[in-house]
Amino acid sequence: MDKDTKNFFEKLAGINNGNEEPMPMSTQNSKQNIEEKLDEKESLGEIFEEAEGELAVDVYQTPSAFIIESTIAGVNPEDIDISLSPDSITIKGKREKEERIKTENYIHQECYWGRFSRTIILPQEIDPDKVQASIKNGVLKITLPKLNKTKTKKIKVKFE
Numbered sequence: 001m002d003k004d005t006k007n008f009f010e011k012l013a014g015i016n017n018g019n020e021e022p023m024p025m026s027t028q029n030s031k032q033n034i035e036e037k038l039d040e041k042e043s044l045g046e047i048f049e050e051a052e053g054e055l056a057v058d059v060y061q062t063p064s065a066f067i068i069e070s071t072i073a074g075v076n077p078e079d080i081d082i083s084l085s086p087d088s089i090t091i092k093g094k095r096e097k098e099e100r101i102k103t104e105n106y107i108h109q110e111c112y113w114g115r116f117s118r119t120i121i122l123p124q125e126i127d128p129d130k131v132q133a134s135i136k137n138g139v140l141k142i143t144l145p146k147l148n149k150t151k152t153k154k155i156k157v158k159f160e
Contacts, residue, residue: 051114051115052114052115052116052117053112053114053115053116053117054116054117054118055070055072055091055093055116055117055118056070056071057069057070057091057118057120058070059120061146064145064146065126065143065144065145065146066122066124066126066143066144066146067141067142067143067144068089068091068120068140068141068142068144069139069140069141069142070091070118070139070140071138071139071140072093072095072135072138072139072140073138074095074096074138075093075094075095077135079093079094079095079096080092080093080133080140081093082131082133082142084126084128084131084144085128086125086126086128086147087121087122087124087125087126088119088120088121088122089119089120089122089126089131089142089144090117090118090119090120091117091118091119091120091140091142092115092116092117093115093116093117094114094115094116095112095113095114095116096113097113122144124146124147125146125147126144126145126146126147127144127145127146127147130145131143131144131145
């Protein structure tokens with residue numbers, strides 16, 4: 001890796017280049033870890049392969065359900081893991097790139113390749129047993145039916 005590229009990533013990570021005040025110990029440890037990783041890896045792409053990206057999502061509601069949609073093109077359905085609780089959902093997966101391209105050959109790169117995840121806290125409890133998920137045209141759509149806790153039930157009192 002050339003010096004300019006290394007300096008760019010050090011500045012991006014907030015690493016002191018020697019011309020400023022000494023860094024706190026935690027930052028010094030971060031600098032050491034980043035430098036070790038930069039020296040060990042053949043390309044910056046390998047460093048970012050270890051990271052986990054955040055899945056971009058749209059979340060909206062209907063009167064009876066929450067809907068989550070995400071562009072997830074290039075991900076096989078078997079590579080998606082969805083975990084539910086009554087008040088949250090976690091979506092994890094991995095988008096594999098078939099062809100390896102060296103970092104120095106990129107002119108511009110915005111697509112995210114590798115592991116990703118997203119946890120969404122829901123404003124109301126859902127019924128995990130009735131959740132549905134599908135992929136159509138590269139868009140993941142998850143329908144999370146709301147639990148209707150506002151329903152009231154009247155009970156008649158019997159006289160004995």
